[in-house]
Structures are given as C-alpha cells and as structure tokens.
C-alpha cells in the first residue's frame with residue numbers, strides 16, 4: 252500500500268466529530284464498526300445511522316465536520332461538543348486542529364494515541 256493510500260485510509264478512520272476510530276478501543280476490539288467505514292461501499296446504510304452528525308457530514312460528502320463551512324453555527328455539532336464529559340472537548344480539539352493544520356498533520360500525532368483522543372505537542 253502506498254503512503255497516499257494509507258493516509259486516505261486513516262482519514263476514513265477519523266470520525267466526523269473528531270473522534271479517532273483508528274486508535275479507539277471498541278473499534279480495535281471489534282465492538283464498533285467505526286464512524287464512516289462501510290458507507291461508501293454499501294456495506295452500511297446511512298439511512299439507518301442514528302448519529303445526526305455523521306448523517307449530515309457523510310451526506311454532504313465531507314471527511315469530517317472540519318471541512319464544513321457552517322461548523323461555527325451548527326447546533327448539532329456544538330450541542331455535542333457542549334455535552335458533559337472530557338471526550339467531547341477532545342473531539343472538538345481534534346476538529347479545530349484539523350481545520351488549522353490539515354488531516355496529514357493530525358494523523359502524524361493521532362496515530363500514536365491509544366484512545367479515540369489524545370495529546371498534542
């Protein structure tokens with residue numbers, strides 16, 4: 252697999268909200284299929300997805316909400332980020348990092364995580 256292919260694959264493993272599936276335990280133990288994987292191949296049906304974020308984001312053809320010009324005014328994503336819990340702030344941070352630095356820089360850092368979120372330098 253070329254470097255480009257592996258990067259594209261990793262972008263597929265970034266959840267629409269900024270959770271990183273590739274290093275997330277439920278994904279790696281097979282209890283979660285990941286956020287976006289399988290919708291492009293028809294293995295999964297977006298009409299049956301329960302997460303409003305991904306229905307919107309995948310439906311619009313984005314790799315994540317970082318690509319969305321409406322993010323600042325989007326109640327769906329901002330209500331999610333405002334929920335009680337450390338991870339929601341970390342998912343917001345991931346999307347902000349991608350908006351500022353791009354997917355490639357994000358993946359360089361995130362591929363070292365052991366969870367769906369982690370530390371930045």
Ligand code: SF4
Pocket residue numbers: 266267268269270286287302303304305
């Ligand atoms: S909360 Fe929704 S957008 Fe975020 S990883 Fe899960 S399914 Fe994807």
Ligand code: SF4
Pocket residue numbers: 303304305307308311313315316319320321322325326327328
């Ligand atoms: S409108 Fe909201 S949920 Fe939909 S892609 Fe944009 S930021 Fe994500």
